[in-house]
Amino acid sequence: MKNQEIARIFNEIADLLEIKGDNPFRIRAYRRAALNIEGISTSIENLTKEEMLKIPGIGQDLSDKIENYIKTGHIPILEDLKSEIPEGLLRIMAVPGVGPKTAKMLYDKLDIKDIEDLERLATEHKLSTLPGIKSKTEENILKGIEMLKRGRERQPIGKVLPLANEIIEYLKKKSPISKINLAGSLRRWKDTIKDIDILASLASSRDPISVMSLFAEMPNVKEVLSKGTTRSSVIIKEGIQVDLRLVDADSYGSALAYFTGSKNHNIKLREMAVKKGLKINEYGIFTEKDNKKLGGKNEEDIYRILGLPYIEPELREDTGEIEAAMDGRLPQLISLEDIQGDLHVHSQWSDGSHTFEELVEAAKSRGYSYFAITDHSKGLGVARGLTEERLMEQVNEVNALNKRLKGFRILQGIEVDIKSNGSLDFDDEILKMLDIVIASIHSGFKQSRDQITSRLIAAIKNPYVNIIAHPTGRLIGERDAYEIDIEDVMNAAREAGTAFEINAYPARLDFNDIYAKKAKELSIPLVISTDAHIITNMDYMKYGVSIARRSWLQKDDVLNTLSIEKLLKRLKNRIKTA
Ligand code: DGT
Ligand code: CA
Numbered sequence: 173m174k175n176q177e178i179a180r181i182f183n184e185i186a187d188l189l190e191i192k193g194d195n196p197f198r199i200r201a202y203r204r205a206a207l208n209i210e211g212i213s214t215s216i217e218n219l220t221k222e223e224m225l226k227i228p229g230i231g232q233d234l235s236d237k238i239e240n241y242i243k244t245g246h247i248p249i250l251e252d253l254k255s256e257i258p259e260g261l262l263r264i265m266a267v268p269g270v271g272p273k274t275a276k277m278l279y280d281k282l283d284i285k286d287i288e289d290l291e292r293l294a295t296e297h298k299l300s301t302l303p304g305i306k307s308k309t310e311e312n313i314l315k316g317i318e319m320l321k322r323g324r325e326r327q328p329i330g331k332v333l334p335l336a337n338e339i340i341e342y343l344k345k346k347s348p349i350s351k352i353n354l355a356g357s358l359r360r361w362k363d364t365i366k367d368i369d370i371l372a373s374l375a376s377s378r379d380p381i382s383v384m385s386l387f388a389e390m391p392n393v394k395e396v397l398s399k400g401t402t403r404s405s406v407i408i409k410e411g412i413q414v415d416l417r418l419v420d421a422d423s424y425g426s427a428l429a430y431f432t433g434s435k436n437h438n439i440k441l442r443e444m445a446v447k448k449g450l451k452i453n454e455y456g457i458f459t460e461k462d463n464k465k466l467g468g469k470n471e472e473d474i475y476r477i478l479g480l481p482y483i484e485p486e487l488r489e490d491t492g493e494i495e496a497a498m499d500g501r502l503p504q505l506i507s508l509e510d511i512q513g514d515l516h517v518h519s520q521w522s523d524g525s526h527t528f529e530e531l532v533e534a535a536k537s538r539g540y541s542y543f544a545i546t547d548h549s550k551g552l553g554v555a556r557g558l559t560e561e562r563l564m565e566q567v568n569e570v571n572a573l574n575k576r577l578k579g580f581r582i583l584q585g586i587e588v589d590i591k592s593n594g595s596l597d598f599d600d601e602i603l604k605m606l607d608i609v610i611a612s613i614h615s616g617f618k619q620s621r622d623q624i625t626s627r628l629i630a631a632i633k634n635p636y637v638n639i640i641a642h643p644t645g646r647l648i649g650e651r652d653a654y655e656i657d658i659e660d661v662m663n664a665a666r667e668a669g670t671a672f673e674i675n676a677y678p679a680r681l682d683f684n685d686i687y688a689k690k691a692k693e694l695s696i697p698l699v700i701s702t703d704a705h706i707i708t709n710m711d712y713m714k715y716g717v718s719i720a721r722r723s724w725l726q727k728d729d730v731l732n733t734l735s736i737e738k739l740l741k742r743l744k745n746r747i748k749t750a
C-alpha cells in the first residue's frame with residue numbers, strides 16, 4: 173500500500189514549496205491531498221482514475237502525479253525542488269515546531285548541517301543571539317529535537333497497524349501458514365508502537381526456510397537484520413522493525429500469550445503459576461515437579477489452568493487485571509459494534525470535505541443511526557469556522573434534511589473554540605439552540621498550567637457544553653499534551669456532568685487510556701468520536717474503541733452507544749448521570 177508513502181511525498185513537496193515562499197493555495201492543496209490520501213483505507217494503487225478523482229483534493233494534476241509515481245517510482249517536481257534546497261535546511265525543518273522561516277534563518281546564519289549541529293548550538297544558547305529567536309524558542313527547539321528522536325522510536329498505532337495487516341495478508345496469500353497473529357503492543361492496541369511482532373505456525377511438514385525467505389524478500393523490506401528458522405527480523409521502508417516468529421502448532425497458544433505481553437503481565441502470571449506448582453513459558457504450561465505439559469495449544473489454556481477467566485489483550489498491562497480476573501471483576505469491554513453514532517464530524521461548511529448527504533450515507537454504511545455535525549466556530553479562521561449567521565443557515569439545512577431522513581438523525585452541533593481567556597467563541601444564546609455542543613482548545617497551548625486548567629474548567633462549567641473534545645491537545649510525535657491539573661479538571665467535569673471525548677484520530681488518541689480509565693472510575697461519562705474531516709476518517713473509530721477497551725470501559729460508560737432517543741434525553745439534561 174503506497175498511501176502513506178504518497179502522503180509523505182506530498183507533505184514534503186508542501187514543505188519545500190513553503191521554504192521557497194510559493195503560493196499558499198498550492199501549498200495547502202498538497203497538504204490537503206496528503207491528509208486525504210492517508211485517510212483512505214484501500215490501496216491507492218488499486219483505484220481507477222475515476223475513483224482517484226473522487227478523493228477530495230485530488231484533481232487531474234495530482235492524480236497524474238500519483239499514477240506516474242506508482243508506475244515509475246518518481247515524482248519529478250519533488251526531485252527538482254530537492255535539488256534547489258540544501259539538505260541541511262530540510263533536516264532542520266523536520267524538527268517539530270520549527271517552521272520554514274525559522275529553519276531558513278538558522279540555516280543561512282549558522283551553517284547548520286544536521287540535527288546534531290542544531291542541538292549543540294541550542295544547548296550552548298548560540299541560537300538566541302540571532303534576531304527573532306528568544307530563549308523560549310531555543311527551549312522549544314530542544315523539545316522538538318527530543319520529540320523527533322522519540323518519534324523515531326515509537327510510531328502511532330494508526331500508522332503501524334495498516335502496515336502490519338498488509339504484511340500478514342501478504343504472508344497468508346503466499347505461503348502455507350496455518351495460523352498467524354499479531355502479537356506485542358499491536359495486539360494490545362497500545363497507542364504507540366515500537367515494532368511489529370508477528371507469530372505464525374506452519375502446516376505440518378512445511379519448510380520454515382522458504383517462509384522466512386518469503387518474509388525477508390517482501391517488496392517493502394529495506395534491510396534484513398537476521399534470518400533463522402524460528403525467528404527473522406527485517407526493517408521495512410517506513411523504518412519500522414518487523415519480527416516474525418515460527419512456532420509449533422501445539423505451543424501456538426502459549427507462544428502467543430508470551431509474545432503478546434505485556435512483560436509485566438507475563439511476570440505476574442508466572443509468579444502465580446509458581447505458587448500453584450506450575451511453570452509457564454513460551455512452549456506451554458507445565459507441572460513444576462515432573463514437567464508434564466498441561467496445555468499451550470490455545471491461549472485460553474494458560475488462563476484456564478491458572479483458574480482464571482480469559483483476559484483480553486488490551487487489558488494485559490498489569491494494572492489490576494489479574495486481580496480483577498481472580499475476583500471475577502473483569503469488565504465486559506465495549507466493542508465497535510456497540511457504537512451507534514459519531515459525535516464529532518466536520519463537513520464542507522468548515523474544513524471538512526463532504527456534504528451532509530455524503531456524511532449520512534457514510535454513517536449509515538457503518539451501521540450508525542446518527543451523527544453530530546460539529547463544524548468549527550468562527551475563531552478558527554484557518555479552518556473556515558462558522559459565524560453565527562452561517563451556523564443558523566446550517567441549522568435550517570440540517571432541519572430540512574432531518575425531515576426527509578427515515579430512521580436516521582443528524583444532531584446539530586458545533587465544535588466551539590475555547591478562547592485564550594477561557595470564554596467560548598459563541599454566546600450561550602446561540603449554544604442553547606443546538607442539540608450538542610463540544611468545546612475544545614485550538615490555540616494558546618503554551619499558556620501556564622493554571623491558565624489552561626482554568627480555561628478548561630470554565631468551558632466544562634458552561635451549562636450548554638456537553639463534551640470537551642480532545643481534552644489534552646496532544647499530537648503524537650508532534651506536540652505534547654498541554655499541562656493541566658487533571659484532578660481539578662476531572663472534578664469539575666464530575667460536578668457539572670460534562671463528558672470527555674476519546675478522540676479516535678490516530679495522531680490524537682486523546683484522552684489516552686490512563687485518563688479515560690480515571691474518568692470512568694469517577695463516573696464521568698465518555699464519548700468516542702473520530703473528528704472526521706473526510707468520510708474514510710470515520711473508520712478511525714476502531715482506534716478510539718481500542719483506547720476505551722484499554723481503559724476498561726464498558727458499553728454503558730460511553731454515551732454514543734445509546735439510542736438516539738436516550739442520547740437526546742441525556743444531552744438535554746447536560747449528560748448528568750443521576
Ligand atoms: P513495544 O514493542 O515497545 O511497542 O511493546 P511490546 O510489548 O511489543 O514489546 P516487545 O516488542 O519488546 O516484546 C514483545 C513481547 O514479548 C512483550 O510484550 C512480552 C514478550 N517479551 C519480550 N521480552 C521479554 C522478557 O524479557 N520477558 C518476558 N517475560 N517477556 C518478554
Ligand atoms: Ca513490539
Ligand code: ZN
Binds near residue numbers: 516518703
Ligand atoms: Zn474537530
